[in-house]
Amino acid sequence: MKLTNNAMLIGDNSEVILHFDLKLEDGSAADSTRVNNKPAKMVMGDGSLTKNFEDCLRGLTAGDKKSFKLNADDAFGMPNPDNIYHVDRTKFAADTPVEVGMIIAFAQPDGSELPGVIRSAEGHSVTVDFNHPLAGQNVSFDVEIIEVRDTGAS
Incomplete structure (x- = not known):
């Protein structure tokens, strides 16, 4: 136009x-x-x-x-509850600090990365939110x- x-x-x-x-x-x-x-x-x-x-x-x-x-x-x-995952702490590298509020890039099968926000970290369970911030x-x-x-x- x-x-x-x-x-x-x-x-x-x-x-x-x-x-x-x-x-x-x-x-x-x-x-x-x-x-x-x-x-x-x-x-x-x-x-x-x-x-x-x-x-x-x-x-x-x-x-x-x-x-x-x-x-x-x-x-x-809107946030989608299906985009919130509970991940075993052993899936994180030993030198990766896992703190609430951190954004961590997770490798996808196609080689791309998907950012996730740590919402909670208690015991062996880490809650990761993959919704857009x-x-x-x-x-x-x-x-x-x-x-x-x-x-x-x-």
């Missing part, structure tokens, strides 16, 4: 480069691309963003700034669109 001044509007299959600041409902900062001055790159419709988040970006173009709030369901989803949180985003490109996908 194009504007009369040839600027691309964000639409289906747009590649978007943007800065964002993510805040929790209490106003505390949760994430920001500005910290390391490394903008995020995303492709509309590739499944990495929720539909509601994409809808908030549609129609914006390079240079636009926008703030919006998302309920937990539209942001990172922001699951269940209402959040607000401040976005600044840097560049919009057409991926050419249909």
Whole structure:
């Protein structure tokens, strides 16, 4: 989709480069691309963003700034009890400290890593939560669109 001044509007299959600041409902900062001055790159419709988040970006173009709030369901989803596991402490390396609140990367069969948060460590049982750390949180985003490109996908 194009504007009369040839600027691309964000639409289906747009590649978007943007800065964002993510805040929790209490106003505390949760994430920001500005910290390391490394903008995020995303492709509309590739499944990495929720539909509601994409809808908030549609129609914006390079240079636009926008703030919006998302309920937990539209942001990172609600915590899923099936993503909480009880792991025997012997599964952790002897030199790995197991402390509540720690995030540990667990190797997957395909070679990728999945982060898990230690929720409790009692005796031989360690409770690991593989839900997104922001699951269940209402959040607000401040976005600044840097560049919009057409991926050419249909």
